[in-house]
Amino acid sequence: MDITKFSAGDAVKQIKNKEISVLELTDSYLNRIKEVDDRVKAFIQVDAEGARARARELDGSTVNELGGGLPIAIKDNINLIGAPTTCASKILKNYRPVYNAHVIEKLIRGDAVFIGKTNLDEFAMGSSTENSSFGPTHNPWDIERVPGGSSGGSAAAIAAREALWAIGSDTGGSIRQPAAFCGVVGLKPTYGLVSRYGLVAFASSLDQIGPITKTVDDSALLLSIIAGHDRRDSTSLDYEIPDYLANPNSNLSDLKVGLPIELFSESFDEGVKVSVKKAIEILEKKGAKIEETSLSSIEYALSTYYIIAPAEASSNLSRYDGVRYGFRSNDNSDIIEMYKDSRSGGFGQEVKRRIMLGTYALSAGYYDAYYGKAQKVRTMIIEDFKSAFSKYDVLISPTTPTTAFKKGEKTSDPLQMYLSDICTIPANLAGIPAISIPCGLSDNLPVGLQIMADHYGEATLFKVAKELEEEIGFSDIPEL
């Protein structure tokens, strides 16, 4: 029996009944990493020793029944004491955090086993995990293709069964898009539901931590472990987390589904359109009312995002200046030169591009035309979603316009790369939750379906996603 195929729910039961030990489970994933990660390259760092020690410790005690003892992979932009937090950047290559992120504290309390830190696009900026100073991650379905990004390492690790579940972060689709490309489940929760304390900021008003898992139930379980109010994050919501694991009424007959026409472009891949259409038909058969709708402002979501996110990033990334920690250029004659050389040498090309975009957008004389206007459009997008959710319980779209593309295919054309997040960005701008689940294969590559709900609508997402998951029966696992 290959125990790496267990879902979280299965594994929890097995551990509880003493059919497997935490150490056995951990070892099976570590072996799997040994076996396949030189091809997938999902991890920047694997902590085999630490994971085994932790597993032994847990085997000697009563393990938390809410997902305790399960090996988890952490995106390497989240602080975990004991391992460097590199953000896949040369500038933080040897940076060791002095505190644990809020999600890590919660996972420790939940008896998690930390198996390693996963690869990402540098500072979470990218859609292919090719912008990593440690080299790209490969898609387990076809290692000539990208796993998506920026949480490509976490998504690939789950698809390749190198971890039972994983944590990612999503600023414009960085959980959902790689989940779609890798055929796994990725959730971006409501903004503020999971504390950002200890997540290295890319664009603070958009960043959100979330689970990447094999199944919808696993997603719900992991979310209930990591969600909750944190006083150290002023944007954290003071909200009582509902029981996401309660078995909801699976009756979808009064479900109202909106299909935003802006997210069903003719230009999308045929295979994507076909799989998504089939999934929608399933919902219709189950009695859901399906309707096309328009959220006209989301046509501007991509451009709005590429003003706001770089603007915030240009400020957030200022602190990497070589003064206190991280990469520092030596033999400079003065501080200004030291700043310039440290940052020029420490950051990769895409990060520099976004810092420059953001700096420009915030500059005196341009602020109103760019940043000021983008904020206004963002408000319009929020309003459009608000009115859509007064009519529909959920909005459904493809997660991505295409399936996983080939490595190098879009690296020379940033705009093409940015377009792969066109369906996922609106949820970040509006702060609403959205989940991507696999809904089929196209040319042996997974297709992702995105479901969006109103603020705090995670339970609704899980209910609809679970119904679809069962009906679609996506159980394919990539051959490696």
Add this chain to the structure above:
Amino acid sequence: MSQTVTKNKYETTIGLEIHVELLTNSKMFCGCKVEFGGEENTRVCPVCLGMPGSLPVANKKAIEYTIKAGLALDCDIASFTQFHRKNYFYPDMPKDYQISQFDKPFCLDGHLDVDTEGRHRKIRINRVHLEEDTGKMLHQSKTGRIADASYSLVDFNRAGTPLMEIVTEPDIETPGEARAFMQKLRRLVLSLGVSDCNMEEGSMRCDANVSLRIKGEKELGVKTEVKNMNSFRALQRALEYEVLRQEKLLNEGERVLQETRHWDADKNITTTLRSKEEAHDYRYLTDPDLVPMEIPDEWIEEIRNTLPELPNARKERFISEYELSDYDAGLLSATQVIGDYFESVLKIFNKPKTVANWIMGDLSMHLNAEGKEMEESPIKPKSLAGLLELIDKGTISGKMAKDIFQEMYETGGDADTIVKEKGISQISDESSLLAIIEEVIEANESSIEDFKSGKQQVVGFLVGQVMKATKGQANPQVVNKLLKEALAKH
């Protein structure tokens, strides 16, 4: 001097930006303690060090203090406010941006009036906002100056200290007026108890924008910003220098350059720090890590209710209620603590002028000699009142009181106890004094004749002898009276 030229030809316009470190327990956006000095980098955490992934949480007390200052300056308090990021690179700033406020400050449109140079001046306050302080650069050289240093270290203990910025309108017309304004502002902020306003330690700092224009012109002249004025004296001298410098340039037909200038207190000059071209574009943006705040009216009223009697009002009351002079009332209302001390003494010993004299005299002298503040006084109001009562009852003389005061100051003891322990009470009892007087007269018989022949000075001599015999404890007035009677009888 050229002051007259200025008066005739130009008018000076000065605006001030004052930074005040707030006396909160913890820093503006983290839990680290706020304190001056200490071992370098010992009061720091991931937040005030700008470690990756750390996030700020606003200190409510600092907001309360800022609103309190705004109310005391007669400002409108904003119902909706936000923090912004001010972006620029500097090694003493951990995040390379400062969390500050931009177009949504806590307080707007106030004023503070000063009476100075024979005029009543209303100085308008543009805004009062809240931001975080930076760390401190420690340039490694003998002089501590950056120019001589081969490298610099940074101490982040101060980084993140709540800093309130008060910005005036350009309403100040002379350097003396600027000084008077600052002194008054300092007294006001001290009375609110929100800062210790220590200019030398940098907990109150001031920058000035200075420009000259020909009298009657509407447009303001080109301004310079003067920094590094660490005392009231430095402020006035720097501004006087800068006004003269600009005036000289203008008289010579040259232009004043818009720039930031540095006051050099050793050389008594201002020098160029950076020109307008080198000025930063701060690229302000709302801080997405901090949510916008609504300030409820109830909270503002709650804060208003905590406002103490402000120095001006208290001074006026001291003049009318206690009949103090303008000068005395000004000094005794300068800070909350001094005023409270004065009135606490009065509750027990209600002779305002006497109490005022002792506080401004002996007590201030002793405190100043040790560089102590009123709140550190070893003599509590109750003890001072006790001492003054003893003088009033004639138990001790004024001269004795000075010695007892000294002892009280050193030991913290009560006047009563000291008097009893040392047996140094004044002898006013006529019968015991009469016996001593007779002894003294007998020992100086010739004095009787002298007295009768009209030599009054002999009385003074005999009083001295009695005082000597009683080791200074006799009541001199009583001795004087008894001596005259005794001599007349002989």
